[in-house]
Amino acid sequence: MKKILIVGAGGQIGSELTSHLRKIYGDSNVVATDMRDCRELGEAGPFEVLNALDATAMASIVARYHIDTIFNLVALLSAVGERNPQMAWSVNMGALNNSLEVARQHHCALFTPSSIGAFGPSSPKDGTPQDTIMQPTTIYGICKYTGEMLGNYYHHKYGVDTRSVRFPGIISNVTLPGGGTTDYAVEIYYEAVRSGRFTCPIPSDVYMDMIYMPDALRACVELMETDPAKLVHRNSFNLASMSFTPEIICAEIKKRMPGFKMDYDVDPVKKAIAESWPNSLDDTCAREEWGWKPEWDLSRMTDDMLEHIRLKFGVA
Numbered sequence: 001m002k003k004i005l006i007v008g009a010g011g012q013i014g015s016e017l018t019s020h021l022r023k024i025y026g027d028s029n030v031v032a033t034d035m036r037d038c039r040e041l042g043e044a045g046p047f048e049v050l051n052a053l054d055a056t057a058m059a060s061i062v063a064r065y066h067i068d069t070i071f072n073l074v075a076l077l078s079a080v081g082e083r084n085p086q087m088a089w090s091v092n093m094g095a096l097n098n099s100l101e102v103a104r105q106h107h108c109a110l111f112t113p114s115s116i117g118a119f120g121p122s123s124p125k126d127g128t129p130q131d132t133i134m135q136p137t138t139i140y141g142i143c144k145y146t147g148e149m150l151g152n153y154y155h156h157k158y159g160v161d162t163r164s165v166r167f168p169g170i171i172s173n174v175t176l177p178g179g180g181t182t183d184y185a186v187e188i189y190y191e192a193v194r195s196g197r198f199t200c201p202i203p204s205d206v207y208m209d210m211i212y213m214p215d216a217l218r219a220c221v222e223l224m225e226t227d228p229a230k231l232v233h234r235n236s237f238n239l240a241s242m243s244f245t246p247e248i249i250c251a252e253i254k255k256r257m258p259g260f261k262m263d264y265d266v267d268p269v270k271k272a273i274a275e276s277w278p279n280s281l282d283d284t285c286a287r288e289e290w291g292w293k294p295e296w297d298l299s300r301m302t303d304d305m306l307e308h309i310r311l312k313f314g315v316a
């Protein structure tokens with residue numbers, strides 16, 4: 001990776017991936033784009049307003065900056081997707097199609113995240129294998145699964161260097177996620193600091209895979225820097241780090257804030273989505289093919305999240 005384009009850089013992953021990649025590859029070598037005018041992304045390096053559904057505009061930025069690697073991070077997430085499935089399909093698949101075509105025409109490598117949402121209720125629940133039955137029941141999952149197939153198709157048919165990971169819910173303290181089923185695991189920390197209480201939309205005993213942002217960013221770079229000869233899989237690698245329920249994360253916060261209180265107002269849409277996803281993924285292939293190893297667990301992440309959010313809100 002020498003000249004990188006990030007499409008959808010204003011979102012939860014993009015805002016942090018932009019500065020992470022700029023630190024490694026140089027500010028001027030990472031071009032951030034978003035459909036909104038995110039001025040802060042233009043402070044350290046190049047920023048362009050780009051609607052990912054406009055393939056001509058995407059191709060022109062790729063040509064102008066001599067891009068060799070594209071990160072397509074555009075996505076309407078699982079819960080918001082269920083409110084408008086047609087829009088979710090057209091945005092998620094439109095951005096992916098354009099990224100694949102531009103990558104093919106301009107000889108770029110392409111990273112597009114998939115998700116634990118690509119699995120469905122018929123997939124094995126615990127230790128969900130890399131290669132297994134996948135019948136997602138959300139439009140988001142259907143887009144992710146289709147995207148995985150398309151990524152592999154472009155690799156086999158046209159030789160495009162497509163790579164991807166199935167991200168768990170990503171927890172971070174910089175940019176809030178929006179519209180996902182796993183968002184509760186970020187919101188709980190903010191509310192713990194802000195008000196000392198949280199109303200959880202997910203049932204107390206539902207497990208989902210999660211990952212802390214520093215590990216997620218490292219995974220993107222490590223996968224994209226791996227010698228292609230080592231990759232048996234491409235789209236998309238199971239990625240695991242930690243798996244917990246609302247009850248477990250609540251207990252972890254209580255260890256540090258004994259007065260913290262959580263109650264439940266279960267959102268039926270999020271409940272159905274969460275229950276259709278795996279409890280925990282088996283990421284053996286990622287470990288074997290490109291050396292994946294998570295560095296953060298729930299306890300260390302909880303310390304770090306609370307410390308950063310307290311600093312943000314000026315709370316002692």
Ligand code: AKB
Pocket residue numbers: 077078079114115116117140167168169170177179180181182183
């Ligand atoms: C969501 O909850 O929709 C996302 C995801 C797990 O892909 N965070």
